[in-house]
Amino acid sequence: MSKSVNEHPIGVFDSGVGGLSVLRHLQAQLPVEQFIYLADQGHVPYGSRSAQEIIQFSQGITQFFLQLNVKALVVACNTASAAALSLLREQFELPFVGMEPAVKPAAQQTQSGKVGILATGGTFASARYARLTAEYAKGVTVWEDPCVGLVPEIEAGRLDSLAVHQVLRQALTPMLAAGVDTIVMGCTHYPFVLPVVEGIVGTAVTIIDPAPAVARQTGVVLRQHNLLADGSQPGGVRFITTGAAEPYARQVERLLGLSGAGVETAVWHGDQLSVNGN
Incomplete structure (x- = not known):
């Protein structure tokens, strides 16, 4: 049957x-x-x-x-x-x-009007992402970083490596300095290094995982x-x-x-x- x-x-x-x-x-x-x-x-x-x-x-x-x-x-x-x-x-x-990167909820939740998005270069270059930001991020400053090298580290199981810390610190430090208060995990690999992200941004920053x-x-x-x-x-x-x-x-x-x-x-x-x- x-x-x-x-x-x-x-x-x-x-x-x-x-x-x-x-x-x-x-x-x-x-x-x-x-x-x-x-x-x-x-x-x-x-x-x-x-x-x-x-x-x-x-x-x-x-x-x-x-x-x-x-x-x-x-x-x-x-x-x-x-x-x-x-x-x-x-x-x-x-x-x-x-x-899709959680641009809409990030724009709704931010208090500072500054949002950081961690995604791949392919996502940032897409027409889909351009439409999202044009529609939902009006009046919001969006900081973007492709976190080059992060996916291979995660694929290799190195979730807490020096390279992971370096890539994320390089991406997040300028965002924090600019007053970003909401971070979007715009790649499904990135939630697996959430503890490292949290260690860098602290508790005052909201982190959004769309999963x-x-x-x-x-x-x-x-x-x-x-x-x-x-x-x-x-x-x-x-x-x-x-x-x-x-x-x-x-x-x-x-x-x-x-x-x-x-x-x-x-x-x-x-x-x-x-x-x-x-």
Whole structure:
């Protein structure tokens, strides 16, 4: 007997481990759902790649998820959302939820009228980000920093390294000196170094992570499409990477606290993905 669509999994993808910061909130918000998390570590980081490359990767990943019968897809990557989300929604008959820097809530919350955004160069260069700031940041001074080098440190599991401290201090010190009182985590990797950020900015600065709101929106989208799981089966996650499985499994254990998580590998063949090269 085939599964009802409601019991099909939800796809989640990022260039690497960053989207795990979204997955943990998705699991908390939707505990009986099944998820498939794909880390495209064969192409990480996305932030320094062209928009066209990211679109091609995102299209290939979406096709891959469709073969796995997902009922919805969460683009848990700010850079991919900025470059490809609108196009994916046009091309595929699938409910999508994406990331975007929390410019609107930051502009609403700031008392000083000065907001700092930490994101990738790809996000800052996107038309999507330009529209967000033009619409919601009127009358607000926005400080931006791409935190070059931070994603590779996080991917390597070095969350408290000297390089992480240096990159973040270089990004945040000018913002603090300018009177920024609200910081946006505009890349899904960055919440994993939140303790370092907090140590630099102190308690007087508000830090916004969009992931909880994305998890809530995923629930809203599933309800709108009558796709919520009925709870007859326990929730769970299937982990897939286009990189090396063992280091990724260690990262999953460290970042999510899941010991013994099985990790499968997927292989790119041109612009198409398949599990274990099949």
